[in-house]
């Protein structure tokens with residue numbers, strides 16, 4: 112697991128940072144009070160990032176920054192005051208950024224910055240510019256922010272790379288390029304990838320402000336006018352990527368059920384439709400409807416909160432049992448799964464395994480054991496429309512309930528029971 116080191120000599124500030132780090136960073140964080148302690152820690156661990164106070168009792172002149180730079184640890188500096196000389200000195204040393212400790216939000220900003228930098232490690236950025244010098248300069252600045260960088264020397268090459276590689280999350284594009292200019296590139300890629308999937312920053316030369324506005328109209332999120340200072344570049348890139356991340360989070364929240372965090376009905380229909388259209392030719396797909404038996408009784412006996420807890424636990428077991436599979440809560444105590452199996456028998460077996468697993472597991476709420484069972488209806492996905500397949504799985508589920516519950520029924524014309532307990 113990756114680790115971060117935070118060096119801060121103030122007890123109060125360290126306490127605040129500990130609290131914020133626990134909230135925002137999902138990795139190991141080590142704290143040091145002094146240069147000496149920090150030096151000891153970096154001998155024993157490999158750190159992905161450092162957040163350091165510029166002045167420490169045993170290192171009054173930023174020696175801790177030099178220590179981190181020597182160990183090649185990307186570093187963010189915390190400082191209570193900064194003058195132009197110190198600012199330039201730190202930038203020259205290769206510090207990623209500095210945060211002024213001048214208000215209570217500074218610490219939150221610093222920790223969020225670390226979180227974003229850690230996320231950057233997995234993000235790919237494409238730099239499209241016909242000037243090699245410009246590309247190199249941007250590459251250097253982006254690598255300092257821990258991004259993975261790929262390059263294209265013209266618009267066409269950039270478009271091809273973006274179409275082939277969905278893991279590219281940010282495009283930095285110059286306006287004037289051979290074959291296809293920055294506007295055409297932004298316009299073409301926006302047709303394929305929305306603002307929740309790809310961020311675009313347009314770059315234009317100074318004296319061409321109208322180009323910047325045009326970039327935004329063609330789908331760019333922001334623009335930079337050359338020549339720009341590294342600090343401005345950092346801020347714009349980080350801000351744009353934060354927006355991308357926020358849009359992604361909002362979109363994901365809109366697709367999920369608030370209680371169980373499984374996908375909701377609307378998203379399920381959308382994705383199932385896509386799968387039926389695109390994947391059913393390559394794979395043998397099935398749709399299963401799952402429903403908790405006598406769920407009203409669980410609510411009535413143990414209370415609504417206990418019922419909620421059962422729904423949450425069952426959802427998490429469903430996801431664990433069928434990872435990488437489209438699973439959703441359609442509403443109430445009803446769930447759906449679109450899954451791949453070799454044939455009808457295999458599909459039946461897979462679902463029966465899950466049914467058996469649930470019926471043999473004790474759920475609990477406030478230390479009270481709760482027995483749960485589920486009924487399942489399955490339908491094969493053929494050429495029929497989604498609504499039709501759902502209707503078939505529903506009929507099979509109805510049959511499973513009618514035949515005593517806690518069983519799997521596979522839909523065949525006239526609904527015959529294949530697997531009964």
Ligand SMILES: Nc1nc2c(ncn2[C@@H]2O[C@H](COP(=O)(O)OP(=O)(O)OP(=O)(O)O)[C@@H](O)[C@H]2O)c(=O)[nH]1
Nearest residue numbers: 402403404405406407408410415416418419443444
């Ligand atoms: N706790 C809780 N209960 C819910 C939620 N959504 C729906 N329910 C309850 O789920 C129960 C469903 O009851 P029924 O449709 O009668 O079905 P059942 O009791 O499971 O019976 P069968 O499906 O026929 O086995 C109702 O009492 C709803 O109030 C929820 O989000 N939380």
